[in-house]
Amino acid sequence: xxxxxxxxxGDLIATDSWTDEMVAAAGIPIVDVPLVSVGGGMGSFVTxxxxxxxxxxxGRIRVLSDIDYxxxxxxxxxxxxxxxxxERIRSDSAxxxxxxxxxxxxxxxxxxxxxxxxxxRQVLVEPIWADYYTxxxxxxxxxxxxxxxxxxxxxxxxxxxxxxxxxxxxxGYFTILTPPDAKPARRVAYRSQFVHLAVGxxxxxxxxxxxxxxxxxxxxxxxxxxxxxHEHVYDRLRAKQGVVLIRGGxxxxxxxxxxxxxxxxxYNLSTEIVHLFRTYISGSHGPGPWMRRKGGNGWAYQGxxxxxxxxxxxxxxxxxxLEGDQRATEYKLMGGTNTPYRxxxxxxxxxxxxxxxxxxxxxxxxxxxxxxxxxxISQVKTSQGVGEVAADFVIxxxxxxxxxxxxxxxADLLEHSGAGRNPVGRLDVERTFxxxxxxxxxxxxxxxxxATLGGYFPGVDTFLGLQIAAQEITDDxxxxxxxxxxxxxxxxxxxxxxxxxxxx
Amino acid sequence: xTPTLSGRIQTRIFLLAVIGGLITLVIVPVLPGxxxxxxxxxxxxLILLSVAVLGVLWELLYHFLMQWRWEKDWPTLFGxxxxxxxxxxxxxxxxxxxxxxxxxxxxxxAFLIQFILIWLGVWLAANGPMRVPFIRWRFIGGxxx
Numbered sequence: 007x008x009x010x011x012x013x014x015x016g017d018l019i020a021t022d023s024w025t026d027e028m029v030a031a032a033g034i035p036i037v038d039v040p041l042v043s044v045g046g047g048m049g050s051f052v053t054x055x056x057x058x059x060x061x062x063x064x065g066r067i068r069v070l071s072d073i074d075y076x077x078x079x080x081x082x083x084x085x086x087x088x089x090x091x092x093e094r095i096r097s098d099s100a101x102x103x104x105x106x107x108x109x110x111x112x113x114x115x116x117x118x119x120x121x122x123x124x125x126x127r128q129v130l131v132e133p134i135w136a137d138y139y140t141x142x143x144x145x146x147x148x149x150x151x152x153x154x155x156x157x158x159x160x161x162x163x164x165x166x167x168x169x170x171x172x173x174x175x176x177x178g179y180f181t182i183l184t185p186p187d188a189k190p191a192r193r194v195a196y197r198s199q200f201v202h203l204a205v206g207x208x209x210x211x212x213x214x215x216x217x218x219x220x221x222x223x224x225x226x227x228x229x230x231x232x233x234x235x236h237e238h239v240y241d242r243l244r245a246k247q248g249v250v251l252i253r254g255g256x257x258x259x260x261x262x263x264x265x266x267x268x269x270x271x272x273y274n275l276s277t278e279i280v281h282l283f284r285t286y287i288s289g290s291h292g293p294g295p296w297m298r299r300k301g302g303n304g305w306a307y308q309g310x311x312x313x314x315x316x317x318x319x320x321x322x323x324x325x326x327x328l329e330g331d332q333r334a335t336e337y338k339l340m341g342g343t344n345t346p347y348r349x350x351x352x353x354x355x356x357x358x359x360x361x362x363x364x365x366x367x368x369x370x371x372x373x374x375x376x377x378x379x380x381x382x383i384s385q386v387k388t389s390q391g392v393g394e395v396a397a398d399f400v401i402x403x404x405x406x407x408x409x410x411x412x413x414x415x416x417a418d419l420l421e422h423s424g425a426g427r428n429p430v431g432r433l434d435v436e437r438t439f440x441x442x443x444x445x446x447x448x449x450x451x452x453x454x455x456x457a458t459l460g461g462y463f464p465g466v467d468t469f470l471g472l473q474i475a476a477q478e479i480t481d482d483x484x485x486x487x488x489x490x491x492x493x494x495x496x497x498x499x500x501x502x503x504x505x506x507x508x509x510x
Numbered sequence: 511x512t513p514t515l516s517g518r519i520q521t522r523i524f525l526l527a528v529i530g531g532l533i534t535l536v537i538v539p540v541l542p543g544x545x546x547x548x549x550x551x552x553x554x555x556l557i558l559l560s561v562a563v564l565g566v567l568w569e570l571l572y573h574f575l576m577q578w579r580w581e582k583d584w585p586t587l588f589g590x591x592x593x594x595x596x597x598x599x600x601x602x603x604x605x606x607x608x609x610x611x612x613x614x615x616x617x618x619x620a621f622l623i624q625f626i627l628i629w630l631g632v633w634l635a636a637n638g639p640m641r642v643p644f645i646r647w648r649f650i651g652g653x654x655x
Contacts, residue, residue, distance in 0.1 A: 100641075100648070107645060109638045131587055296577045308580070315582035318649045319512025474649050494643035501642045 012191020014169070014182065022422045023173040023446075024180055026197075034182070034195045039068045040488060041200040042181050044168045044415065046071020047079050049204025049455035049472050051150070051159065052103050056476040058157040058510045059106060059500045060489040067162045068196060070183050076159070077150050079206060084143055086235045087403075088261040091144030096257050096310060096346060099129050099139045101317075101470035103146070104153035106477075107501055108470075112141035115149075137348045138309045156507055169193070170418040171201050177447020200488060202479065203433075203441070203453040204472075205415055209408035213253060215384075216402050219374040228382045229374065232258045232403040239399045240269055249278045251384060251395055253371070254403030255285065255305055260345045262403055263364075267354040270363075279364045280395050282386060284404075285343065286368030297339065300347065303355065304366050307347040310468070313340050317470045326437060326462045334429040337464060343404075367395070374400070410457050419444065423451075430460030437462045438482040439475045450486070452479045511636065512583045513576075517652025518569040524654045525632040525640070526562045533631050534558050537624055545614035554624060556611050560600050561628065568596055586637060593629040600625065 012033040018024060029036055041057070043050040046069050054067055073079055089095055100108035110118070113125040128139040154160070166183040174180050174197065181196040212220065216229050230236040232254075242248065243266070250266060252259055263279065270277050287301035300307040315321040321340065328336055358364025369388035377383050381396045410432050411417045419425040419433075424443035428434040434442045435458045441451040454475035456467035463478075465471035484491035492500070500510060513521065538554040539547060572592065576584055603609050604616055641648055 100638075107641045108648070109641045111638065114638070129586060130590075132585065133581075134585060134587070292580070297580070299580045313581045313583075315512035317512065319517075319651050320514050320576075320582040322512075322649070323514050323651055477646065477649065492645060497645050498643050 012193055014193060018172075021172075023175050025175045029180060029195050033191055034193045035191055036180075036195045036197050037068075038197050040066045040198055041068075041202065041483075042196045042198045043067065043069045043202040043204060044071075044171065044181060045069075045204035045206060045455070046073050046163065047076055047204060047206050047455075048103060048469070049206065049475075050202070051076035051154065052469075052472040053202055053204065053452075053454065053476040053479055054159065054162060055104075055153060055157055056106055056473070056480045057483070057489055059504075060480050060484065060492050061496070061510070062489040064158050064161040066488075068198075069159070069163045070166060070168050070181060070196065071163060072165065072167050074165075075151075076154065077147055081143070081147060083233060087232050087258045088265045089143050091142065091147065093143055094140040095143050095146060097140055097146075097469050098310060098314070098317075099125075099141065101468070101473070102149065103469045103472065104149035105504060106473060107497070107504075108473075109501075112145060113139045116141065116145060119145075133309055138346065152507065153504075156504070157510055166194070168205075168415055170415060171203070171423065171451065172418075173423055173444070173446040174449070178449035179446060179451065199449045200483065200486075201449075201451045203415070203419075203451065203457070204455045205413055205457060207407055207456045207467075208410045208413040208416060211406040211408045212402055213371075213404055213406065215371050215374055216253075216400065223376065225376065228376060228380075228398070229400045230402065232262050232401055233405060236401065239401065240265065242398070243269065243275060243277050244273050247276050248398035249280065249381075249396065251382070251397035251400045252279060252281045252403060253284075253400065254343070254405065255283050255287070255345065256343045256403065256405060257345045258405055259403035260305075260348075260351055262401055264351060264354065267358060267364075276363070279358065280397060281364065281366045282371060282384075282395070283366065283368050284370055286366075293339070299340075299344070303359075304368065305347075306342060306344040308344040309346050311341075311344075312465050312468075316340070316463075316465045317468075317474065322463065325464055328462075330429050333462075334460070337430055337460060341464070371395075407456070413457070416457060419451075425451075428458075428460040432456075432460045433458045435461045437478065439479050440482065448486070450482070452482070454479065511586070511589065511648075511652065512581075513573075514651030514653070515569070515573045517650065518573060518584075519566055520654045521636060521640075521647075521652040522565045522569060522632075523562055525635055526558060526565070526628070529631045529635050530558050530561070530628045531555075533627050534624065537627055541620040541623060543614065543617050543620050549613045553612050553614055553616050556609060557600065557604070557616070557621065557624060558628065560603065560609050561596065561625070564599060564603075565596065568592065589636065590629075590633050593625075593633070597622075597625045597629065 015032045050069050099111040099113040102108050113129040116125040128136045132138045166185040169182040171179050171181045178199045179201045183194045210233050219229050283304040286304045287306045289302055290298050290300050292298035369386050371384040371386050373385040375383055382400050384395045386393050386395050425441050426434045426443050433453050435453055439452045439454050441453045444451045458466050534554045538550050
């Protein structure tokens with residue numbers, strides 16, 4: 007098993023709980039630091055930001071990551087799924103990952119920056135007389151860059167691939183990192199009392215029939231995922247008229263539709279769009295008048311990923327009390343695939359339906375093949391029977407996520423460190439975001455982000471959700487003596503430092 | 511905002527006491543009216559107290575109305591616009607002599623200036639600055655304690 011000096015040994019891999027001697031005997035250098043955050047994306051950034059503001063110095067934190075800056079993956083995903091920097095993301099004005107207070111909100115900041123009252127007017131009358139205000143991706147990234155510099159994020163960042171987190175005999179954990187240059191040893195062990203995990207989405211999954219098509223035909227041209235770079239589709243459609251089949255009913259499907267329709271108008275194209283919904287929503291839906299979500303034309307409409315009060319109101323308070331099946335049921339009720347109702351999108355879709363170039367189908371696709379003329383034929387089963395849809399391209403916007411065990415670090419935790427699954431199958435965390443079953447002496451593992459979806463707090467895989475998790479984690483760490491608790495005094499003084507762009 | 515019932519009530523009492531109290535303290539001496547300053551202050555603070563006490567009842571109604579909203583949120587404009595019926599009710603009660611303890615005659619202009627300033631101050635504070643000293647406030651439905 008060992009790959010040379012300083013590598014993992016068979017003994018280490020097989021042992022759940024390691025001693026210092028075992029690690030030293032393998033020739034793996036040990037680095038001591040009180041807290042490591044594994045991931046280095048938005049989840050790590052938001053958590054570390056909170057901890058720095060609470061008073062933790064850079065020397066007490068290390069972020070282990072294979073990306074160079076926290077929004078790298080996020081920016082890649084938003085860009086390919088058709089939200090380049092000038093476009094607006096789906097996030098509330100007060101959900102600012104670069105500002106734990108959410109004040110000034112994005113709308114206020116934009117109003118000041120652009121010397122315009124428009125953003126403020128929109129937050130004033132949203133969501134009834136205007137769509138929800140949402141910030142431009144570019145504004146978000148610029149703010150993140152400023153905050154990363156302010157908290158000296160790069161001083162805490164250690165590049166490399168995290169292989170596993172194991173409990174340490176005597177308390178705390180070892181986090182094994184494979185540095186990019188693998189020198190002087192192949193691995194480095196970070197010995198810490200606390201570990202924070204924010205590894206993001208375990209992976210992307212295709213619809214089974216699309217996966218089968220890709221595997222069999224090794225065709226990555228005709229059938230694409232909206233979460234990968236697929237500019238060639240838009241390029242081809244500009245060069246030659248074509249038909250596109252869209253799969254999925256979420257925000258990414260809306261975005262891709264918008265791009266196709268924008269291009270159609272901008273370049274005077276005659277692109278035809280067929281949209282296949284697996285679950286077709288024909289109108290308002292829900293169990294009763296006190297819980298009814300708007301919908302229509304296939305879509306379920308909701309401003310954000312969840313009803314807004316999940317991040318701080320009634321639904322947050324309610325979910326915090328639910329266990330097991332009850333919680334899983336509630337997740338189904340208010341989650342599911344949904345997209346915001348945006349007036350501009352409605353107008354585009356109406357034009358498309360009226361012009362006959364945007365058609366909607368409800369059903370499932372069973373088999374996909376390429377015809378001799380290069381068209382992709384999907385066999386579609388609808389309530390009217392089985393039919394065929396011929397398209398030049400199929401864009402999978404379903405965004406199915408892989409199981410958490412697809413992620414090596416998480417799989418290792420499930421297997422060796424006592425981590426378990428919550429009612430929806432992801433990592434089971436406490437209300438404090440402590441990973442249940444993994445404590446080690448005085449040591450604690452925390453987890454936040456998409457891998458923990460299904461816990462007492464639903465909005466984990468969102469900007470504001472990451473901040474809520476970070477607050478819970480910071481408060482818990484304060485109780486354990488890692489950092490001071492942020493009280494009103496510290497909060498105000500730190501906000502003033504933020505406003506003047508001074509280090510925490 | 512996404513308040514819970516207890517959060518609504520606590521936020522209202524807290525902000526009326528702090529922001530409303532400060533505004534009342536500052537504004538009363540310059541409000542129109544010829545009554546002695548002591549009487550004007552007494553009436554001013556009684557009006558503030560009425561807004562708070564009646565407000566708790568109003569919050570019950572708002573909480574009930576919010577249940578029809580899928581998001582269980584209370585849009586920003588609602589927070590501003592509810593000032594109209596609330597202000598009217600306090601004014602009607604004042605005119606009818608139903609607010610106990612009022613010593614002088616509260617003029618319409620004086621009431622309007624005081625009420626609008628308090629309402630705007632509280633609304634503005636709740637929509638942003640409140641989050642600066644109280645970083646947990648927005649995540650716990652607006653509870654202050």
